[in-house]
Each structure stands twice: as structure tokens, then as C-alpha cells.
Amino acid sequence: MQQAHNDGVVSAMSQASDARLAAQELARQLLHPHLGFVLFFCSAEYDLRELAEALEQGFGGIRLVGCTSAGEITPLGYGRNCVTAVGFDHRHFSIATGLIDEMERFSLIDAQQMVERLVGTCRSNTLAPIKGHTFALTLLDGLSSREEMVLAALSAALGDIPHFGGSAGDDNYLTRTHVYFGGAFHHGAAVVVLVNTWLDFEVFTTHHILPRHEKLVVTGADSAQRRVFELNAEPAAEEYARHIGVPVHALDYRVFAAHPLAVRIHDQYYVRAIQQV
Template sequence: MDLLDADVTETVHHCGVPPVITAYSTLREPGEAARELARQLRHAELGFVLFFCSAEYSLERLGPAMNAAFEGTPISGCTTAGEITPSGYCRGCIVAIGFDRRVFAVAHTLIDDLEGFGLLQAQRLTGELLEACRHASPTLEGGQHFVLTLLDGLSSSEEQVLATLDTALGSIPSFGGSAGDDNRLAHTHVYSDGRFHSEAAVVVLIQTRLPFEVFTTHHLRPRQEKLVVTRADCQRRRVLELNAAPAAEEYARLVGLPVTALEPAIFASHPLAVRIGEQHYVRSIQGANDDGSLSFYCAVENGIVLTAMQPAPLLDDLQLTLQGLRERLGEPVLILGCDCFLRRLELEALGQVDEASRLLGVAGVVGFNTYGEQHHGMHINQTLTGVAIGSVPTA
């Protein structure tokens, strides 16, 4: 272990302040909630704050309140479809994470023109973030980087932005989640520079000498049935026909229900996926429309083949995933999770939310329920995707 590793180990284990502190508030008044979070997170070496909040808050008031409560500390965040706190699943609250500047160098930026985001902009953005990290903490030179992306969950721009950014990032691993709005599907927001933004994305670059693993998991298994998209409105992410039949009718036939019975809980338990290589990537259905079409959370195109999926026990997959991360990294200082809101709907339907909350809390998972997840430049659905950070510095 070199001197820099020894310094990080000292910070992690002996300085009296953990390298990562998590907190949450259920107070409804924005100013009070922000101040409560600051009381829990603030210390002399606080370098960055990441937060996820219910869309039930007045965002016009919460934005300035968070900026004032953490004056001088960079902050990023987004709205959610539910929060994951140190105690497990929650609704109507704010969960926040504070990063120690001695262990993490963090740089963040806002993309406010998603449609015009091209490779040149992505390359410039990546270079600026890397330089900002170097400037923020020269003592962490030689540490590894990962990127968190938070996108407006109703922008329909995720695929383009993520693929472009992934090209510019090269070997830097990335993950993230699409902002939610408590399942209203009306307005989602990301937070940067003291206020909330729509039709925008936040990119956070984090450098550390602690070991970490960017991961993704789902509990869905392929069935034999296939559905071919024979007519689609790609711009609106709508499938008009499956197997040359009205999409909602063909999907209802697949799941053995009338079209009138199609609802979010059914979509969550009977998802569809596209196969790429040996992997299946879920394309979750947002809703059935009056014209017989289906709206999706991910991009859809004419000619793609969708595989019917069926859920295996979610809690078993969750426990195995968390156990594997702990075996590979040791006791984590943080697992930051982007958990699809459809997984939570499934847990609620099965009466398993309390058990899932217990597993998440014991493992140290905090984060939020998303309208879609991001993993290495891909936009995916119905996963738990995130980063686990260990407590022993890498050599």
C-alpha cells in the first residue's frame, strides 16, 4: 500500500467521519427538509451532495432551499417515482448522499439541449469533467472513474444521449436512471446549479481510490413466445401493431386478459424484451392507448422482435446480487441504486415491499425508483442498476 492508499484508508476508517454519509427527510416543507438533510450531512470535508426527491415537493421552493442549506457545496439530483432510503423504500421524501472530498473527487455538469447533443459536445464535456476532477483533488490522481447520468424521464432522448456519451467516455463505466414524478407521467426534472430543469440531463463524474463495481440485474427470464413490431411510431415510442395485429389486442392475447384489464401491474409482471447477443434487455410498456397502440418507456422500431418474459422470484435475485457485490468488494461504504418503478409495483402487488426494504437497508443501498435505467450507454427497463463502492483502497 502506498502513501496515498494509506491516507485514504485513514480517512475511511479512523477520521471519525465516514467517506459517504446518507440521510433522508420526510418533512414536507422544503426549507425544513433541506435544513434537516444539511444537519445530517454537513462536515468540514463535505465535497459533493447527491439527492433524490419526491415530485410532491414544490420544486420552485426546494431548489433554492437545497442550494442555501448546502451553500458552497456542489449539488446534483432529480425527482423520483419513489425513494430508497437507508431504511428501505419510501415515498414523499428526500434521500441524500454526502461524499467526502478526501476520498472522492466529483465533477458534474448539465446538458440542457438533449436533441442537439452530439459527439463533439460529448467529447468536450468528458474532457472538462476529467480536468475538473483533477483540479478538485490532485491527491486522488491514479484513482478510477465512473459516471452517473440522470435524465429527464419523459424526454424520449435517452438512447441518443447515452450512446453518444458512452462513445466519448471510452472505458469509463457509466450507469444512471431516468427521473420520475411519482407515477404521474407528466413532468420529471433533474437538478443542477440551484434549480430544477426539464428536457435536460445531469452527468456526474466520480473519481476514487476505493474499489467499485458498476452493475445491473433483473429477475426476468425469456419465454418461447415472440412478437414482431410490424408498425411503430418511433418518435412517440408507440407500437401500433404486433404480429400485424393491433398492438394492445395482441399483447392482451399473449397475457390472457382483455384489453380493458391492461394496467401498470400487468405490464410489470408480463414484460417484453429485445435480445442483443446473449442478453435480453427489457422494453417496458408504459400504457395502452385508446387507438389500440402501446406506449413504451424505451425506443421501439419497425421490425424488432420482442420476446415475452416472465418473472423469477425478485427477492431471490436481489439477495444474490447484493451478496455477490459484498463478496467481491467487501463491506460497501455505499451501494447507489437506480431501481425501476415497475419492480416496486411488482413488489407491492406481491406484498413483498417490507422484505425488499429490509434487504436493501441491510446492504446499504440508497437511491431512487426510476422511469428507466442506464448501463454502459444503453437505456434499459425493469432492472436494479447502480454502483457498489467498497471500503478498502485498491493497490
């Protein structure tokens, strides 16, 4: 159990395997008179229904959003089978949230209406101007196959508001991922968090990969299902395995993590994780 403070932000974690004890430990570390919002990431090993009930009980009406993850970044460093959280002081942050419960039906009109509603909520608190003082965070079901469509609609609606986020995980099972909103864990859904603050912030990207010279061109795919059948006009798994120097039967999540695919946009590389062969 560890706690870390910064101006307006408190971070905490629990390594307790029992969901109720974990929620109690987070509440003990995060609760203070000005706590207005909590963002958390948890292992999928928890009993999620029990964890949801315990979090709502422990935080007594304070809004929480979060998602299941595949490893947690904590005040102690990288962790597994634990829960980590960040608490935001309402004197520093005005935060509005929304749930996309049907990602497959989410349209640009839906995105515009959601962003308008979230901006209106933040603006009503008169903490700071929206322009230049606001960013958006999106947590998405990592197995929905609809992430790009949802993010494209949201980015268009957000305009010049910086936008970042990621996909929920479920440790390394890749069977069922969840986001948390309104006191419950949801499957096939996404959570949008709009943060308005008078504090300085920067949205940035970083990764640990180094590019190789070879290019893999997708020559056969089912884009709706996000399945790649061919790379460089060869069977995708065989071509990928050949480039990294391993047999096809050795491909697993460890190999994918060590040798990710990435799309280059201008001078930046963006990882496109492989789920399975």
C-alpha cells in the same frame, strides 16, 4: 429520518412533506467538514421551486445534483413521498458535473467536449488516475424521448469509463419529470456526473424479472417518438395483453410494472418500460 455511514459516503433521508423541513433534515444528517458533493432523489409531490431554494440554502454552496423519482430507495427501505440523498467526502471522491439542457440537440461532438471537460476537472484534483478509477452517472428527463440518442453519444465519448444511470420519474403521473442542477430543477434536460475515486467500485446491473419464452417483435413503430404500433404484426396493445392474459382495457402502470418488456443483449435482459397505451 435516518442516516447511514460508510467510508467516504453518508446516506440520509427525510419523510417530511414540507420542502424546507426536508432540506433542513438532509443538511443536518449530511453536513460535515469534508462533504464535497450531494446526490439526491425526491418525490415529485414536493414544491420543487421551494425545495431547490431550501437545498441551496441548507447546503451553503456544496454542489448538489438529483432528480424527481417514482418511489425512493432509502436507508429504511422503499419509500414514497420522501427524499433520499447520498453525501460524498471530497477526500475520497473527485466529482465533476455537467448539464445537457437541450437533449434534442445533443450530438457526439457535444458529448466529446463535455466528457473532455469533466475528465479535465477530475484530473486536476490529482486524487486517482482516470483509467480504472472513474465511472459516470447519468440522470435524464424520463419523458424527453431522447434518452437513447444522448446515451449513445455519451457512451461513445466515455470510451472504457463505465457508465450507468436512469430516467427521472414523477411518481406515477408521467406528465413532467425533472433533473436538478445548479440550484434549480430542469425539464427536458440531463445531468452527467463523473466520479473519480481511489476506492474500489463495481458498476453492475440487477433486476427482478424472469424471461418468458415468447418473443415480441416490433413490426411497426415511430422510433423518434418511441411509440410502438405493432408487435408481431398485430396491434401492439392487443398483442401484449394477449401474451400476459389480460384484456386491453385492464392495462395500466401496475400491469406494465409486473410484466415489463425487455431487450436481450447477449445473456442480459434490459427492461424497456411501457409508459401508456
